Amino acid sequence: MAQTEWPLWEVFIRSKQGLEHKHCGSLHAADAKQAVQMARDVYTRRQEGVSIWVVPSSAITASDPDDKAELFDPAVDKIYRHPTFYELPDEVKHM
Amino acid sequence: MYTQAIDLPGKEPQPDSAAEPDSPEQARFDAKLAADQKIEPRDWMPEAYRKTLVRQISQHAHSEIVGMLPEGNWITRAPSLKRKTILLAKVQDEGGHGLYLYAAAETLGVSRDRLVDALHSGKAKYSSIFNYPTLTWADIGVIGWLVDGAAIMNQIPLCRCSYGPYARAMIRICKEESFHMRQGYDALLAMSRGTPAQRAMVQEAVNRWWWPVLMMFGPHDRDSQHTGQAMKWGIKRISNDDLRQKFVDATVPQAELLGVKLPDPKLKWNAERSHYDFGEIDWEEFWRVVNGDGPCNRERLATRVRAHEEGRWVREAALAYAAKQRAREAGQAA
Numbered sequence: 505m506a507q508t509e510w511p512l513w514e515v516f517i518r519s520k521q522g523l524e525h526k527h528c529g530s531l532h533a534a535d536a537k538q539a540v541q542m543a544r545d546v547y548t549r550r551q552e553g554v555s556i557w558v559v560p561s562s563a564i565t566a567s568d569p570d571d572k573a574e575l576f577d578p579a580v581d582k583i584y585r586h587p588t589f590y591e592l593p594d595e596v597k598h599m
Numbered sequence: 600m601y602t603q604a605i606d607l608p609g610k611e612p613q614p615d616s617a618a619e620p621d622s623p624e625q626a627r628f629d630a631k632l633a634a635d636q637k638i639e640p641r642d643w644m645p646e647a648y649r650k651t652l653v654r655q656i657s658q659h660a661h662s663e664i665v666g667m668l669p670e671g672n673w674i675t676r677a678p679s680l681k682r683k684t685i686l687l688a689k690v691q692d693e694g695g696h697g698l699y700l701y702a703a704a705e706t707l708g709v710s711r712d713r714l715v716d717a718l719h720s721g722k723a724k725y726s727s728i729f730n731y732p733t734l735t736w737a738d739i740g741v742i743g744w745l746v747d748g749a750a751i752m753n754q755i756p757l758c759r760c761s762y763g764p765y766a767r768a769m770i771r772i773c774k775e776e777s778f779h780m781r782q783g784y785d786a787l788l789a790m791s792r793g794t795p796a797q798r799a800m801v802q803e804a805v806n807r808w809w810w811p812v813l814m815m816f817g818p819h820d821r822d823s824q825h826t827g828q829a830m831k832w833g834i835k836r837i838s839n840d841d842l843r844q845k846f847v848d849a850t851v852p853q854a855e856l857l858g859v860k861l862p863d864p865k866l867k868w869n870a871e872r873s874h875y876d877f878g879e880i881d882w883e884e885f886w887r888v889v890n891g892d893g894p895c896n897r898e899r900l901a902t903r904v905r906a907h908e909e910g911r912w913v914r915e916a917a918l919a920y921a922a923k924q925r926a927r928e929a930g931q932a933a
Contacts, residue, residue: 509711546699
């Protein structure tokens with residue numbers, strides 16, 4: 505058999521109802537079903553989760569750290585996107 | 600459990616030959632470390648930093664996996680169902696810790712198979728402590744109390760390690776280690792309130808484990824070849840001797856409460872230093888065990904290799920089953 509190492513999966517756990525799934529690590533498993541079972545054993549031994557997502561690591565497209573400036577710097581000088589940019593008269597009170 | 604890897608013999612990390620010392624990448628990397636920011640898997644990093652991390656994280660993972668063996672030895676002989684379920688949970692945790700750590704090492708671009716091969720071929724080390732035998736039930740309590748106690752001492756600073764995936768794995772591990780230590784101390788407390796024979800068993804186990812546990816912190820600072828660079832890189836935060844001292848200071852009152860004597864005639868409170876003084880470690884024994892000649896080195900490694908070999912058909916069958924399922928689904932779709 506050419507492939508001997510089980511594929512890598514990224515594991516996302518919803519820690520409680522109402523919260524988003526959050527990345528918590530990765531593991532090797534032969535298929536998706538087994539990946540969920542193993543994620544249960546590896547990452548939720550103490551009720552850390554109520555729901556699990558597994559995604560083949562190879563299916564993730566990530567931004568390149570070298571593109572960080574290009575991608576994220578344009579937001580740096582757009583401070584008018586934040587509510588604190590606007591100084592309103594005290595009479596307005598809460599807005 | 601814990602790693603001595605940073606101090607064990609291996610190739611000294613060399614300054615990077617590929618990147619110029621004043622390259623923009625190196626400058627960005629240095630600036631991140633200076634600002635106490637984390638380095639993440641896809642960030643540029645010096646090759647020596649990467650290699651040091653692969654070595655340390657994988658050897659830490661190996662320690663967790665091999666660390667299951669001395670305790671697994673007692674699962675079927677635990678004195679009650681309660682102690683048995685606790686021990687099962689603890690050994691399962693150790694397996695989990697190994698997996699978090701292998702996963703963290705793999706983010707540095709090295710495959711799991713290669714890491715496991717390095718352990719099985721004897722190229723990679725694991726903590727010397729697991730090369731000692733667990734002769735009585737009291738050993739299981741002592742491993743929780745002292746071995747995991749020493750591990751916690753060592754691992755808490757690793758939660759602030761500069762490499763993100765390693766630091767995150769360590770945070771998960773430290774949360775779980777606290778249970779390990781407390782269950783061990785609890786088991787020993789139960790024995791210390793038992794018969795004279797049980798109390799003697801606790802004392803005898805402490806006598807055997809105390810010095811090997813102090814060795815877990817690695818060589819003296821003056822003999823620790825990798826410490827300087829590892830400190831600069833934010834991989835190591837506190838020196839071996841400082842951690843060892845911290846451990847001794849924390850452990851002495853716990854031993855008193857337990858009613859056991861730590862086997863060191865030189866152990867004494869030093870009011871001037873506000874620390875306990877303690878005797879000299881047998882470094883010859885340390886290096887002998889590290890270099891493969893401890894009481895159980897061969898047995899531990901042989902057991903690991905056998906388990907891996909005997910599990911091969913399971914790994915292959917799972918892959919074959921997954922391939923068959925995929926083919927079947929593709930057939931249905933067509």
